[in-house]
Amino acid sequence: MRFRSPSTRLFTRLPLAGNYPAAVALALLALSPYLILTTATVLAEPQIMEGIGATAYELQLSGGMSNAAYAFGAVLAADLVQRVARRRIYLICECGFVLSSMLALSAQNIGMFAAGVVLQGLFTGMLLVAALPPLITGHPISRLRTTAAVVSLGLFGMVAFGPLVGGLVGSLGGWRPLFAGIATLALIGLVIGSLTFEGNDPPDRRAKFDRSAIPLALGTTALPFFGVSWLTRGSFSDPEFYLPVVCGLACGVLLVGGQYRKARPLMPVRPISNTLPVVGTLNAMLVGACFTTLLELIEVYLTREARYSAVRIGALLTPQILGIFIAALLFRRLMSTRWTPYLALCGTAGVAVGAAILLAASTSSASVTVPVAAFFLGFGAGAGVTPGLFLAGFSVPAAQIGPTFALVELLRSEAAFLIGPVLLHLALIQGLADGFHLAVGITLGITVVGALSLVALYLAGGARPEAPDLVSWHAGTSTAYHSPALLAAVRKH
Incomplete structure (x- = not known):
């Protein structure tokens, strides 16, 4: 995999350097193992709890901190790639992921397991920024549409595949072999990457550690995710819930505001504060949050209320893979259009x-309604998140796509893993028979109101559908989108 650099420094030519299929495999194997785990372990929780003697709260906290580490890792990598070669970051993170997977699979207690899964999240977040941008910018522009489809499949296709894997694991009781398989996939990725990922000169070896952004990013992720994890053992009125959430959200506001005002920010907040990238980012946050929430609600409802087996639940959710695949094909066709x-x-x-x-699902009709709903949810996730990600990425110069992805993924993860646990807790305290439909109804309301608000924001900006200038963007001479400012049409009048 090649990454453009103005430097004339020569690097050792690798056997698979410049090979596009190998670069695709590298990126997918860097991201897929962890993304599969994020939804696979939910259906295998009883076996994991029994195997390591953990409580539901301890397991929920481990998962929450792992998701927080994923979002934080993307920001941390955006800082490191300025002065450290991407190949070095990639190799360290991929090796780290293999070792952390082995730590989790060999865990005898919750401490070992939590350390393993949190490190898995951290290294995957860093791999997102280290491995994905070179795939997008380091190959001919004719490959760009296929790469966009690959990104869609890599980010959400594997998430959709997770429930089927988790269902099989939950029925067979083999959660340790699951982590062994994940470690094997990562090891294969490491081998392919070592033969494919070429070195590069970092853009600024003298760049200093961002002492304002990194600590705030840590607070933005760790504090709220701890707070919502507390709901497994507490309530909304507990200070252990609302204080971390409020403080974490305050850190997020300070992080984004500080990056907007900075002359040389770590993440390009100001360039993506125009109509198209803002709408794209908010759409990715909205769709990601609602998709994750509904998926978690379905799994809990079918497990506890309908008493379905784990493998049956995984099978019922499998149609979401087809929906995501169709969305990826559509995005491949439409990415270069208006x-x-x-x-x-x-x-x-x-x-x-x-x-x-x-809303029409019940314990008696779930076998029919859930697969149909899963298809639309999968299509929605694939068609809503990745295009939103690229609306932001194409609104900045190609060299800044990594930090842009880090910012969007931070915001998307924040929304996705805050709303879901809150609505799930609401459903549980109401009683799943009624609480499930209440939480689904609230999620539907959030989706509809959010969509109407985004349409209004798009129109208020005076944006007009336009095809992105991918040639100039790929060459590094211009952004692909030239978006009007927020509320430009309203200000004009």
Whole structure:
């Protein structure tokens, strides 16, 4: 994999350097193992709890901190790639992921298991920024549409595949072999990467550690994720819940505001504060949060209320893979056209349709309603998140796509893993028979109101559908989108 650098320094030519299929495999194997685990372990929780003697709260806290580490790792890598070669970061993180997977699979107590999964999240977040941008910018522009589809499949296709894997594991009781398989996938990725990922000169070896952004990013992720994890053993009125959440959100506001005002920010907040990237980012946050929430609600409802087996639940959710695959093919076709914002809106509509179908679900009809809803949810996730990600990425110069992805993933993860546990707790305290439909109804309302608000924001900016200038963007001479400022049409009048 090649990454453009103005330097003329020569690097040793690797056997698979410049090989596009190898670069795709490298990126997928860097991200997929952890993303599979994020949804696979939910259905295998009883076996994991029994195997390491953990409580539900301890396991929930481990998962929450792992998700926080993923979001934080992306920001940390955005800082490191300025002065450290991407190949070095990639190799260290991939090796770290293999070792942390082995730590988790050999865990005899919750401490070992938590350390393993938190490190898995951290290294995967760093790999997102280290491995994904070179795949996008380091190959001919003719490959860009296929790369966009690969990104969609890599980010959400593997998440959709997780429940099926978790269902099989939950039924067979083999959670340790699951982590062994994940470690094996990462090891294969490490071998392919070592033969593919070429070195580069960092853009600024003298760049200093961002002492304001990194601590705030840590607070933005760790504090709220701890707070929502507390709901497994507490309530909304507990200070252990609301104080970390409030403080973490305050850290997020300070982080984004500080990056906006900085002359040389770590993440390009100001360039993506115009209409198209803001709409794209908010759409990715909205769809990601609602998709994750509904998926978690379905799994808990079918497990505790309908008493379905884990493998049956995984099978019922499998149609979401087809939905994501169709969305990826559509994005591949539409990415270079003016229809990308419309595809993102269709993704939001897909999640709303899936939520509406779930309102009719019951223990007797779940075998019919859940697969149909899962298809629309999968399509919505694939069509809503990745196009939104690229609306932001194409609004900055190609060299800044890594930090942009880090910012969008931070915000998306924050939304996705805050709303879900809160609504799930609400459903549980109401009683799943009624609480499930209440939480689904709230999620549907959030989706519809959010979609209408984003359409209004798009129109208020005076944006007009336009095809991105991918040639100039890929060459590094211009951004692909030239978006109007927020509320530009309103200000004009």
